[in-house]
Amino acid sequence: KNQVEQSPQSLIILEGKNCTLQCNYTVSPFSNLRWYKQDTGRGPVSLTIMTFSENTKSNGRYTATLDADTKQSSLHITASQLSDSASYICVVSDRGSTLGRLYFGRGTQLTVWP
Amino acid sequence: EADIYQTPRYLVIGTGKKITLECSQTMGHDKMYWYQQDPGMELHLIHYSYGVNSTEKGDLSSESTVSRIRTEHFPLTLESARPSHTSQYLCASSELTSKGHEQYFGPGTRLTVT
Numbered sequence: 295k296n297q298v299e300q301s302p303q304s305l306i307i308l309e310g311k312n313c314t315l316q317c318n319y320t321v322s323p324f325s326n327l328r329w330y331k332q333d334t335g336r337g338p339v340s341l342t343i344m345t346f347s348e349n350t351k352s353n354g355r356y357t358a359t360l361d362a363d364t365k366q367s368s369l370h371i372t373a374s375q376l377s378d379s380a381s382y383i384c385v386v387s388d389r390g391s392t393l394g395r396l397y398f399g400r401g402t403q404l405t406v407w408p
Numbered sequence: 409e410a411d412i413y414q415t416p417r418y419l420v421i422g423t424g425k426k427i428t429l430e431c432s433q434t435m436g437h438d439k440m441y442w443y444q445q446d447p448g449m450e451l452h453l454i455h456y457s458y459g460v461n462s463t464e465k466g467d468l469s470s471e472s473t474v475s476r477i478r479t480e481h482f483p484l485t486l487e488s489a490r491p492s493h494t495s496q497y498l499c500a501s502s503e504l505t506s507k508g509h510e511q512y513f514g515p516g517t518r519l520t521v522t
Contacts, residue, residue: 325509326507337500343510393456394439394509396451400450
């Protein structure tokens with residue numbers, strides 16, 4: 295069964311601190327993995343996308359890593375800001391789908407305190 | 409920012425009413441999707457479309473229906489709203505890139521049925 299598991303479920307950090315979010319997946323055959331940021335009451339917005347051959351991708355203060363062998367990914371946020379408070383969702387797509395079907399994790403709810 | 413729009417953003421309605429959630433995109437994408445998301449939970453695919461006159465049910469059973477008469481428009485209808493339909497509904501469209509399908513999400517409609 296294709297699944298995406300994320301941890302922790304929620305996280306509280308102080309402004310300026312770093313944090314790392316985890317994602318494990320069982321989606322096969324693997325096409326790509328994305329990290330999305332979803333602000334409360336908004337739709338998800340893509341942060342990074344990685345294919346099988348990529349093991350790290352950065353977007354400003356966000357750095358995602360991918361280990362396709364162990365089927366694990368992480369999202370590292372550096373020097374957190376109040377605006378980073380949101381849900382971060384790991385999303386995996388399978389190569390066999392002509393629909394572009396996505397498998398979603400439940401997200402990690404990040405709260406940044408001043 | 410993706411060019412995909414949803415209206416209304418918030419809707420509170422009584423049981424038994426008929427409602428239509430609007431979704432439109434100006435990117436010319438053929439594939440479009442409707443997701444349902446409850447707080448703290450993952451997105452569940454409820455409907456999708458490969459293009460004009462194509463509609464299919466997704467993974468999560470839903471009493472809603474959709475239509476696709478024009479490429480840019482993918483409305484979702486509930487004939488008789490019930491409290492169990494209270495949720496956030498997200499519309500998306502996708503394009504095929506070198507890294508696989510890239511989905512773009514609308515801002516969502518928060519539906520409350522009293």
